[in-house]
Amino acid sequence: MDKPLRILIHGASGRMGRALLRLAADAPERWQVVAAVAGRAPLQRVVDGIPQFAAAELSGVPDFDVAIDFSLPEGFEPVLAQCVKRRRPLVSGTTGISAGQRQALEQAAATIPVLWASNFSVGVAVLNELVEQAARALAGWDCDIVEQHHVHKKDAPSGTALTLGEAAVRGGAEPRYASLRAGDIVGEHTVQFAGQGERVELVHRATSRDIFARGALQAATALAGRPPGLYTLRDLLFGQG
Known part of the structure; x- marks a missing residue:
């Protein structure tokens, strides 16, 4: 890539948004954040060289190559609509979106490349496989999924658990779910298969949001540069699909 990828970060004031800003700043040759969008009006219009916008000002952001969205369900449709309008790709990790919003994402895929994932960890992508x-090999065994997150996480079960x-x-x-909210747990998911006299557990623990x-x-x-379509993390990171 000759020039850094121009990125819009939607949900910039959240935990994931802050991590994205920090990591992008560490590799300016790869990524340039051209706008940071948060729910509330910014106290400063420019922070560390990055223009700041409120969600209500989304239509006024400068041009970008890809939007990355880690916001709330109510912010999902506006950023999706803005990407469709500008013919720009969208990467979204916003959890708790509705069936109607999923349908809107599928419709947008006819116009732009889109990717929604409940979890962007490479380890979790492998765990899904x-x-x-x-499940296929242990037919008839009980399947339980237990997820643990920090006390501020709102949706339960988590999007990763549902995936x-x-x-x-x-x-x-036929999975069953259990959710725990405690302390500052970044994310832990256990998938347990229990049969007669034996049990198999598959576990992923995240210790940093940087992953x-x-x-x-x-x-x-x-x-960036892909044709319109609905992509998965597996497609992009592992070259499968």
Whole structure:
């Protein structure tokens, strides 16, 4: 890439948004944040050289190559609409979106390249594959998914747990869910298969949000220049699909 990828960060004041800003700043030769968008009006219009915008000002942001969205469900449709209007790709990790919003994402894929993922960790992408394989091999076993996150996380079960559940269903299992909210846990997911006299556990533990932010930046880089379509993290990071 001759020039750094111009990125719009939507949800810039959240935990993931702050991690994206920090990691992008560490590699200016790869990524240039041209706008940071948050829900509330900014106290400063420019911070560390990055223009700041309120969500209500989204239509006025400068041009960008890819938008990365880690906001709330109510902010998802405006950024999707702005990407469609400008014919720019969207990478979104906003969880808790509705069935109607998923449908809007699929419709947008006819016009722009889009990727929504509940988790941008490469390890979790591998875990999804393992869960589907285990469910297929352990037919008839009980399947339980336990997820743990920090006390400020609102949706439960987590989007990652639901995605793991979809993988289990593809393999023929019928997953059940349990959620814990405690302290500052970044994210922990356990998929347990229990049979008669034995048990298999597949576990992923995240100790830093940087893994998610780094995966989202990698996905944004891979999505740039792609034809319109609905992509998965597996497509972009592993070259499969």
